[in-house]
Amino acid sequence: MSSANSGEGKEENTKPIEGHLLERLVQFSMFLRENGLGVTTAETLDVVESLLLIDITNKELFYHATRAALVKRSEDHALFERLFARFWTGERSENPAGRVTQTAEDAEPPVKSVNVNPAESVMQVRTQRIAAAGADSPSGADEGGNTRKQLLAFYSPAETLGRRNFRNPSADSALLKRSLKRFARKMATRPGRRLIPSETGDVDLRRTFRAGLRSGGQFVSLERRRRKISKSKIVLVCDISGSMDSHSDQLLQLLYYSCNASHRTEVFAFSTRLARLNRYLEGRSLGSASRLISENVNFWSSGTRIGSALGTLLAEYGGSLRSSTVLVIVSDGWELGDLGILESNLRSIRRSVNRIVWLNPLADNPGYEPLTAGMKTALPFIDVFAGLKIFKDRREFERVLGKSIAPQSPAI
Amino acid sequence: MKSTEELGRVFEQAKYVADPSILTTVYLALKLGKPLLIEGEPGCGKTELAKVLSEAFGSKLIRLQCYEGLDSSSTLYEWDYLRQLLMIRMEENKKTTEQLKQSIFSEEFLLKRPLLDAVLDDGPKPPVLLIDEIDRADEEFEGFLLEFLAEFQVTIPELGTLKAKHRPLVVITSNRTRDLGDGLRRRCLYLYVSFPTPEKELRIVKLKVPEVQGRLARQVVELMAKIRSLDDVVRKPGTAETLDWVSALVALGRSELDAPLAEQTLSCVLKSADELAHLKGERLASLLSGVKAGAEGRK
Incomplete structure (x- = not known):
C-alpha cells in the first residue's frame, strides 16, 4: 500500500486544493461510491480538508489520510486498497510496483470504471450476470503481465457474479x-440465569427476612424476585x-x-x-x-x-x-x-x-x-x-x- | 503540532509504537477537530492510545466507560439530592423559598458526569475525552452522543446552556460486538488497529519491558504470532497479553523460552480452560520448536 502512487500531488502545493486535484478527488469519491463504498459528500469535504494539512507528495500519508476520512469500516479496507491503486496508478502509469498484491482468498468483484453511463450503471432492472474475468479485461489489457495474475485471482470457475431483481417481494409475507x-x-426477552428483585415472581426469602429485621422481626411484606431478562x-x-x-x-x-x-x-x-x-x-x-x-x-x-x-x-x-x-x-x-x-x-x-x-x-x-x-x-x-x-x-x-x-x- | 513527524516523536517519548496509519489518522483528528473512532481487536492498544495522547499533551483524560443501559444521567449530570435536602433543612428558617432555590440549584450541587466534565473543563489545554467500548452501550445512546459531539454543549434547565471552552479531543473505541451506526461513522475519522506485525510487536515489547533480553522477546513474539494464527483459538490474545507474558517471564528471571516454561505460563495468554487444554503438551512444544528452528535458520 505504501507504494501506491499519488501522481497528482507532485505538481500541486499544500495550499488551496483546486483545479485538477480537486476534480480528481471528487472523481475518486464517485469512483468509490460506484464500487460500493458509501462515501457521502460530507466525507468528500473531509478528505479535501485533510489533504490541506498533510504533505500530499508523500504517497503513504496521502493514502492513509484519504482512507481515514473516506472509509469507516475495516472490512472495506481491502476493497479501498484495490480501488485506490486502480484509480491513482492503474489508469495512467505502467509502473508495476504501484500495484497492490492480491491473494486468491480475498478475491473481490472486479472494480467498475467511473465513467460508465449512469443511466445504465446500477439501476439495471433485469437480472444481470457478469462473468468476473470478462468485465475486468478492458482495463487489464493495457497493464502488463502483473495484472493478468491479478485477474486470475479474481476469477474462479465457481464465481459467476450477478445481481438480482425481485418480482414481487411483498407477496404472502x-x-x-x-x-x-x-x-x-422471544429472543430479546428470554429469562436468563440471574435473579433480580421484582414486584412479582417467587418469594425471595433472604430479602424478606432482611426487610423483616427493619420492622422488628415482623414480616410486613414479602419480597419477590424473578429471572433477569437476557x-x-x-x-x-x-x-x-x-x-x-x-x-x-x-x-x-x-x-x-x-x-x-x-x-x-x-x-x-x-x-x-x-x-x-x-x-x-x-x-x-x-x-x-x-x-x-x-x-x-x-x-x-x-x-x-x-x-x-x-x-x-x-x-x-x-x-x-x-x-x-x-x-x-x-x-x-x-x-x-x-x-x-x-x-x-x-x-x-x-x-x-x-x-x-x-x-x-x-x-x-x-x-x-x-x-x-x-x-x-x-x-x-x-x-x-x-x-x-x-x-x-x-x-x-x-x-x-x-x-x-x-x-x-x-x-x- | 506541525506535522506527522512531530507527532511521531511525541508518541515515541510516550513509549507508544505507532505506524503511519495511526500517525496520519491521529494527526488529522487533532487538526480537523473531529472525533476519532478506533476499532480493532481487544488488547491492541485502543484505549492506550487515548491515554498516551492525554499524557503527551499534558491534558486531562476524561473517561466514559460504556455499558448496557447507560443513560444521560450517568453520562451528563445528576443533582446531588442528599446535599440539597440537607441544605434545605439547614437554611429553611433563614432564607425565603426563592433564595433557597437559587442556592440549591447551583454548580455546587451538581454531580458532574464525564460528558459534562469534558464541557466544563477549563484547563489550559483541551481535554481528551475517551468514550470506551461504545459498542456496549445501546443504540439510543449512540444517537444521543451524535448530538452531543456536534455541539459540545449541555443544557441544564435550572442553569442554562453550558458550552465547552475548547473542543475536547474525542476518542471513541469499539470492540465490534455490535455494529455501529453509519451516522456515527460518518462524523468520525476511522482507524482500525489489528494485531501488530512481529517486528512492531518486538519494538513494543522492548519499549515497555526494557529489562527483557532480546532473544526471549523475539521468541515470545514469534510464538504469539503462531498462536494467533491457530484456527481453534477463538479469543485471539492481543499485545496486552504479550506484554503480560514477557513481564511474567522476566519476573521469573528467565532469558529463554522452553516447552515446560511456556506451558506453565501459558495462562498469561490464553484465558479459557478448553483453549489451554487444546494447546498444552505436544502442540505447544511443536510450535515452539518451529519458532526456534526459524531463529536458527536466520543465523
Missing part, C-alpha cells in the same frame, strides 16, 4: 413477518448462491423481516463471499430494500463456499458471535469449497455462540435426508435443523425454534 417478529421478540441476539447468515435461486424472493423477505424485527439482529448474505446487509435493510420499506440489495449485492447466484464465508464471519464480525447469540444459517448445504475449512470454522463458531440453527429449504421436501457432503459435515455442530416451511406454520415454528428460544448456557 404477513405470516413470515409475524413469525419473525415473534422469534425476535437479551439475545440473532445473527442470520443466508446463502444466496445459484442453488438457492428458486427461493430468492423468500430469502429476501427473510433477510428483511429478521433485520427489522429487532435491532439486535445482524443479517449477512453469502455465496462466494460474505457481506453484511443491515445497512440496506434497516428502517426501509421492503420495496426500497429490495432495490438497494439488487443494486449493491453483486454476488447473487454465484457458487457456494460456506466454509470460507463462515471464516469471514469469524474474522470480521467475530465480536457479534457471543454466548448470547443464536446463529441462524439458511443454506441448502451444497458446499463447493473445502470441507475441512467448513468443519474447523463451524467448530470455532460452535464454541462462541449459544445455538446454531440451520434452515435448509430442501428439508421441506418429504423424504429429504441431509446427505450432501457439506450438510453431513455441518450436522454434528447444529442444534436445530429444519426447513423453511416452519415460517408458514405457526405450531411447527414454535415446536422447532422453541428449543432454541429456551435459555441454556453455551455449549463448550
Whole structure:
C-alpha cells in the first residue's frame, strides 16, 4: 500500500486544493461510491480538508489520510486498497510496483470504471450476470503481465457474479413477518440465569427476612424476585448462491423481516463471499430494500463456499458471535469449497455462540435426508435443523425454534 | 503540532509504537477537530492510545466507560439530592423559598458526569475525552452522543446552556460486538488497529519491558504470532497479553523460552480452560520448536 502512487500531488502545493486535484478527488469519491463504498459528500469535504494539512507528495500519508476520512469500516479496507491503486496508478502509469498484491482468498468483484453511463450503471432492472474475468479485461489489457495474475485471482470457475431483481417481494409475507417478529421478540426477552428483585415472581426469602429485621422481626411484606431478562441476539447468515435461486424472493423477505424485527439482529448474505446487509435493510420499506440489495449485492447466484464465508464471519464480525447469540444459517448445504475449512470454522463458531440453527429449504421436501457432503459435515455442530416451511406454520415454528428460544448456557 | 513527524516523536517519548496509519489518522483528528473512532481487536492498544495522547499533551483524560443501559444521567449530570435536602433543612428558617432555590440549584450541587466534565473543563489545554467500548452501550445512546459531539454543549434547565471552552479531543473505541451506526461513522475519522506485525510487536515489547533480553522477546513474539494464527483459538490474545507474558517471564528471571516454561505460563495468554487444554503438551512444544528452528535458520 505504501507504494501506491499519488501522481497528482507532485505538481500541486499544500495550499488551496483546486483545479485538477480537486476534480480528481471528487472523481475518486464517485469512483468509490460506484464500487460500493458509501462515501457521502460530507466525507468528500473531509478528505479535501485533510489533504490541506498533510504533505500530499508523500504517497503513504496521502493514502492513509484519504482512507481515514473516506472509509469507516475495516472490512472495506481491502476493497479501498484495490480501488485506490486502480484509480491513482492503474489508469495512467505502467509502473508495476504501484500495484497492490492480491491473494486468491480475498478475491473481490472486479472494480467498475467511473465513467460508465449512469443511466445504465446500477439501476439495471433485469437480472444481470457478469462473468468476473470478462468485465475486468478492458482495463487489464493495457497493464502488463502483473495484472493478468491479478485477474486470475479474481476469477474462479465457481464465481459467476450477478445481481438480482425481485418480482414481487411483498407477496404472502404477513405470516413470515409475524413469525419473525415473534422469534425476535422471544429472543430479546428470554429469562436468563440471574435473579433480580421484582414486584412479582417467587418469594425471595433472604430479602424478606432482611426487610423483616427493619420492622422488628415482623414480616410486613414479602419480597419477590424473578429471572433477569437476557437479551439475545440473532445473527442470520443466508446463502444466496445459484442453488438457492428458486427461493430468492423468500430469502429476501427473510433477510428483511429478521433485520427489522429487532435491532439486535445482524443479517449477512453469502455465496462466494460474505457481506453484511443491515445497512440496506434497516428502517426501509421492503420495496426500497429490495432495490438497494439488487443494486449493491453483486454476488447473487454465484457458487457456494460456506466454509470460507463462515471464516469471514469469524474474522470480521467475530465480536457479534457471543454466548448470547443464536446463529441462524439458511443454506441448502451444497458446499463447493473445502470441507475441512467448513468443519474447523463451524467448530470455532460452535464454541462462541449459544445455538446454531440451520434452515435448509430442501428439508421441506418429504423424504429429504441431509446427505450432501457439506450438510453431513455441518450436522454434528447444529442444534436445530429444519426447513423453511416452519415460517408458514405457526405450531411447527414454535415446536422447532422453541428449543432454541429456551435459555441454556453455551455449549463448550 | 506541525506535522506527522512531530507527532511521531511525541508518541515515541510516550513509549507508544505507532505506524503511519495511526500517525496520519491521529494527526488529522487533532487538526480537523473531529472525533476519532478506533476499532480493532481487544488488547491492541485502543484505549492506550487515548491515554498516551492525554499524557503527551499534558491534558486531562476524561473517561466514559460504556455499558448496557447507560443513560444521560450517568453520562451528563445528576443533582446531588442528599446535599440539597440537607441544605434545605439547614437554611429553611433563614432564607425565603426563592433564595433557597437559587442556592440549591447551583454548580455546587451538581454531580458532574464525564460528558459534562469534558464541557466544563477549563484547563489550559483541551481535554481528551475517551468514550470506551461504545459498542456496549445501546443504540439510543449512540444517537444521543451524535448530538452531543456536534455541539459540545449541555443544557441544564435550572442553569442554562453550558458550552465547552475548547473542543475536547474525542476518542471513541469499539470492540465490534455490535455494529455501529453509519451516522456515527460518518462524523468520525476511522482507524482500525489489528494485531501488530512481529517486528512492531518486538519494538513494543522492548519499549515497555526494557529489562527483557532480546532473544526471549523475539521468541515470545514469534510464538504469539503462531498462536494467533491457530484456527481453534477463538479469543485471539492481543499485545496486552504479550506484554503480560514477557513481564511474567522476566519476573521469573528467565532469558529463554522452553516447552515446560511456556506451558506453565501459558495462562498469561490464553484465558479459557478448553483453549489451554487444546494447546498444552505436544502442540505447544511443536510450535515452539518451529519458532526456534526459524531463529536458527536466520543465523
